[in-house]
Amino acid sequence: MHKIFLNLLPPELKNIASDLYDIILERSLTRTYQNLDEQTKAKMADIFNSGADGEKNAFLNEYLKDLPAIMAEEAKKLAEEIKTKE
């Protein structure tokens, strides 16, 4: 996370934001992953398990182009979830 940005936050807020960010990232990746066909799923597992950084970047650029939009949606959903949770 961005250094300047994080330094501005109170530590407690920083940790919560970091955890929430983690959830959003994981949920978004899972959602994208579930939309892939079986062959690409296997390719993804292969690349992220033992591939070079270049291959991983290329995979993200090719198959996860929509990830930012999905993350935005997941962020909104999570915010709603927290708001409505008793």
Add this chain to the structure above:
Amino acid sequence: MMEEKFDFSKAEDQKEFEGLPSEEKKEIIEEAHLEAEEINKSRDEKISEKEKLPEKEKIIDHFKTELLKIKDIKQNTGRQKAFKINTCLELINHWLPFGNLDNFEGIQEGLSVIKEINHDNKMILQAGEDIVNEMAFQFREWNEDESVKIKIIRDFINFAMGGKKPEKQKIKGPSEIAPGQIQIEKKEETKTNIRKDSPIKLNITYEDIERIKKEMKEAKKAKADKEQIWIIKETKTLLSYIFDDKRDKTLSSVSQILAMAGVNYKKFQPLITDEIESQNTHNTTLKTVFNIEEKTKEERLNLFIQEKMKKGALPALPLKIEFYEKQIIEKLTKEGLDPEEIATLLAVIEEYGKCAKDEKSAERMKKLKEKIETIIKKEKEEETPEAVIQAKEFIKGKEEKDKKEPIWKGVTGGMIGFSLLLFLILFLLGEIKLTEKLSGLDIISKK
């Protein structure tokens, strides 16, 4: 609307109505009902139209309504005047972070209200300086042509601080005058209120000032007569005129902020920087602007953030959080935020960080944390595909390797992850501080 056939407040009309056949009476009553329904419908439509206004219009509408209320405050006594001024200053303060939405017109109107009541230059100058600085801070998010925005800034400076003095009255910079000598070339129509018969010479030196200061001290000791007290006042005015020109300082500050915001100096120099009257301040400002332009984007961004924190206006109400949340989410789904926009938001967040430290907020924070921990715990219990975990670690690891780079740069070329974090922080802070809604912003009714 239909013309009224009967006025039931009049006895003769009532009598006439009573005398009508029952069919006709029934018809009139039905007509009246229909008309009442029409009126109600049109009123409801007006209310829902207001509710449907876009976020931006809602905010402008809200502040304009508040300003109208302030204008209605009586100003017959000193106390009433003070109340009106303070309320108006408070409104300007709240309005400032959103000034760009209506080209700062509403804020200028607010300042006019103060100007009409009080001619205290110091107060107007201070408020003017804050507003002008904020205009520069909001330059990037302000949806208007660059040349128009620059002209608005210049015009506002002239409105709040007066226009540029004619060339002949210009104070020369130290490089143009002999050491130890300060000149004012024209005797009349200067900014000071020196009388024509003033014993103070308008071609004065430091020695003169020192001498006058000494005389002032002596005059005080000797219970100075009227003439001497008058000299003291005149000298003070003169000194403040020579050494403390708010207009120049503001123009210099705005030039630097615009450079930090990444605006090319050629665009603002003629209308802003070149308006600086002191040659020395003009030269120093240009030099600083060039230095800023030579910096990298990130260095400029850092300067911008620091400056914004020192001089910028920061939103302080949840309504504004909602506004920023919306802005971020909109951009998030497109290409990410500009560094300058992020800087503005960072300053907002910093302020909220401070708010979060008070006792009530700490309590809300505790509850919020508990809620989030439950969600995190539940999330961890769910099974995640190995490929997802590894992809997540890769993305996070990339970020760790180079802290200066925002994550997702490789994916989108934008600053998506960063924007998302901003959204989260705003959301959290909104939850902590979320106590007031739009109606709760009613400044006057709070008094």
